[in-house]
Amino acid sequence: MRHRATTAIAMTAKKQRLVGAHDIPSPRRGFRWRPRSVIPHLVLLPICFVWIYPFLWMVSAGLKTEREIYSGLSLIPETLRWENFQRAWVVARIGEYFVNTVIITVGSIAIVLFSVALMGYVLGRFQFPGKKLVIAIFAATIFLPEGYTIIPIVELLQRLHLTNSLAGVTLAQSGGAHVVMVLLFAGYFAQLPKDLEEAAVVDGASFFRVFWEVMLPLAKPVVATTVILQFMSSWNAFLQPLVLTLSRPDLRTLAVGMYAFRGEYSTDWSGMAAASAISLAPVIITFLFLQRYFIEGIAGSVKQ
């Protein structure tokens, strides 16, 4: 991984500089608070505070009373009003929407991962008639503007009798070419040694078993990146779930549910802040723990 390599280089560079300067290593990993090294932090810290202020405000407002929200800028509530979260979960039906969102997200991750990994495997390791055509189709989709095709997608799902169902939303969320993910898989599989499959085939494994039991487990980093990219896109999707659940409020996702909730209870700031915090928490927590994969997935799309 390039990321790790650069960190290693950076660390060696730092060590060399310290040795060269004849510094006496201080107990804190050779770091000392020189005025020059503090200045960037004096600029960056306030900017970052403003940057994440909306999230801090959201959590804080979710724990305050209405009156407190309107009366001052302090982020610390007088007492923690957890009942706001309880109210959001029950009255705003956030609990129900949460379950819907989980179903759609998990379903689309499974569909996308399965189809994209297979496609990447075939493109990365095999030669077959028609390969150029397949690649041309994928290349063409790059230039097709997305987000302006919602009407035909609804029409297609209607013909398949999948509108107003979680299955329809899941399928719509899984649809598309996913060019970046396919290329990540294809590139990864292409650089694995050739004899991997040959050994397995000699052992009598079928084509699919070679893929499933030998190749896919080897591609864990790409699997992780794909899962995270799709998680982000499905969990946060808005237009498709909005349109596909217009006549079925019970099938709303968190984003759509929040939008509807705002329309009905626009004065309940603390309830809405609490509901927003519940909706955003899973993706933020996942990001904080697995950010390497998030960032590699994003960076991967520009490096190719």
Add this chain to the structure above:
Amino acid sequence: MSIGTADRAQSLVRAGSPPSGKSLWQRMWSVRWCYLFMLPSLILTVAFTLYPTVMSWYFSLLDWSGFGSDRDWAGFANYREVVRDDLFWNAYVRSFLFTLAGAPIKIGLALVVALVLNDASLRFRSFYRTLFFLPVVTSSAIIGIVMTFIFSPLDGPVNMVLLQLGFIDIPVDFLGDPDTALWTVVAVYIWKWFGVTMIYWLAALQVVPRELYEAARIDGANRWNMHRSITLPLIVPFALVIVLITVVSALNIFGLVQTMTGGGPFFATEVMELYIYRNAFGAGEVPRLGYASAAAVFFGITVFAVSLLQGWGLKKANTARAQMKTQ
């Protein structure tokens, strides 16, 4: 997604074993598993990307008021109506205005932050990177709702701060005033997607060898000169890719704008996606699916042309660079 994609695709074509002298059918039969394996991905691509594109051309020629109702052939009547609609042209221009205002600021600011965070001697770099990236992972629709509170004229935190600091005497209705609404949305858009562009830049900056900076520092170059003569020339090819991706992504902002303003006040923030949505699904209006499709196709062609133009410019730049290398 970028130009390199084409090169990657080329190298993929060459991967695997070379074709033997057997007939086409025999060769296809011997790798029948490949076709089966590609099926799921191809179905998802065709059904949700290619088919919708082609069908929206067809739908744009229909008079069609709602998914359950009849479709009548309308020819180019929808297009004639689209080009005569002032609201369409306003939304059309606004979409490009949004991009022209948002994308350059986002790209420029993200480069500055990336250069600062790329400095290996800066402590807590990954901590700052995490914070700058955080809004990216969150849901646009929910951010849009939270932002209506943050910018609210009724004791929203932004107005409270501005009042306390004495910058304003009466609260500003950022999202309710047609003069400020669009710019407020642009600012939130920049904030929301800033992290993606920053990560692109950080990835691009990996190509600059650190020894070059060291050498320049020994030669006594200051930070600005160093970046102007070392960093910028090396990251130019990435810059073009980043501009392309950013411009296209600035046209996918439905969730944010719909939840922040719903296109209002008085259509002041109605960008193209919202215009299409309002005509096709808007509450209290007769759905006009053919008409909305015509607007979508019209706008889609413009976007397609813009990205082709950019792709062409990119290719030009790459060839020029290759020539410079060989000379």
